């Protein structure tokens with residue numbers, strides 16, 4: 623039995639931890655106060671209303687048999703539920719149906735719920751940001767120490783896996799840098815709006831949305847995707863909307879003044895969609911430095927020849943929830959076969 627450290631408790635880190643824990647000791651380090659990473663939810667209360675916004679991943683598909691089997695217990699418990707909206711594309715003033723070949727799913731009552739349920743029983747140290755991975759001085763042991771942002775050491779560990787965005791992983795594992803530098807991830811900005819009632823929410827709508835459509839991809843615009851978040855199962859009955867910026871548009875503006883970007887996106891949302899931030903009871907804004915994957919690694923994980931250092935994440939395969947799961951499972955199989 624070995625002791626593995628995993629850095630990051632998004633879907634990839636938690637999936638790997640569950641698999642390795644069948645044979646090894648596992649400790650996860652997570653810089654945030656809770657788990658789920660980019661399958662994120664933000665809560666806001668205003669004017670006596672409670673809003674929850676999925677401000678990272680909007681939905682996911684379940685395509686492979688492995689992911690289907692892994693999700694089945696959560697589907698059975700209602701932690702994962704279908705989102706029965708019809709997808710559309712907005713292009714200029716036109717709304718075009720966008721049929722999906724696979725059903726789409728969300729965690730309920732909020733996106734974080736899936737990873738939190740999967741993480742039950744795992745040893746996760748929250749609010750610990752790992753800044754360095756170093757070999758122990760004892761050359762005969764070949765083990766690893768982790769140092770956090772307060773300068774505190776953790777370990778020793780027999781192996782360390784990063785389950786964080788590629789650029790951040792490359793900073794922690796210099797040996798992985800040449801490979802991981804080939805990965806290109808794009809940023810995003812998220813606008814969240816919660817409304818007191820349905821009338822205010824819909825009164826300025828510019829487009830003729832089909833009754834059963836609450837999700838749209840937007841083309842040729844600084845906007846990328848819009849979701850009526852409150853239409854997802856378990857989100858309560860107060861209308862809320864989440865708008866993701868176009869990734870390519872956002873990526874070139876990540877270091878600009880956030881207030882300026884937020885104002886610009888509010889204006890764009892009002893003129894394109896008709897949702898008016900000024901009439902919202904609650905608004906919020908988030909910047910993602912690493913959101914989507916433009917150029918993936920092209921292999922399901924990176925593993926050093928020594929076998930003790932590895933990196934996983936959605937970006938290995940494709941910037942999607944199921945890819946994060948597939949990446950973790952592929953590395954788990956490799957480690958468990960050792």
Ligand SMILES: Cc1cc2nc3c(=O)[nH]c(=O)nc-3n(C[C@H](O)[C@H](O)[C@H](O)COP(=O)(O)OP(=O)(O)OC[C@H]3O[C@@H](n4cnc5c(N)ncnc54)[C@H](O)[C@@H]3O)c2cc1C
Pocket residue numbers: 629630631632633634635651652653654657658659660661677678679680681682683750751752753785786787790810812866910912913914934935936937940941942943944946
């Ligand atoms: C805006 C946005 C929209 C998206 N929309 C969709 C969508 O609609 N459908 C879809 O399938 N996918 C979508 N995605 C992608 C999806 O969220 C990811 O594929 C998936 O969540 C990645 O999981 P992961 O475990 O690989 O990484 P992450 O979820 O990023 O997890 C990494 C974790 O590591 C932690 N961490 C980072 N550095 C450190 C450190 N040094 N020390 C300790 N902890 C650390 C982070 O806090 C985080 O919890 C979207 C993502 C974003 C941001």
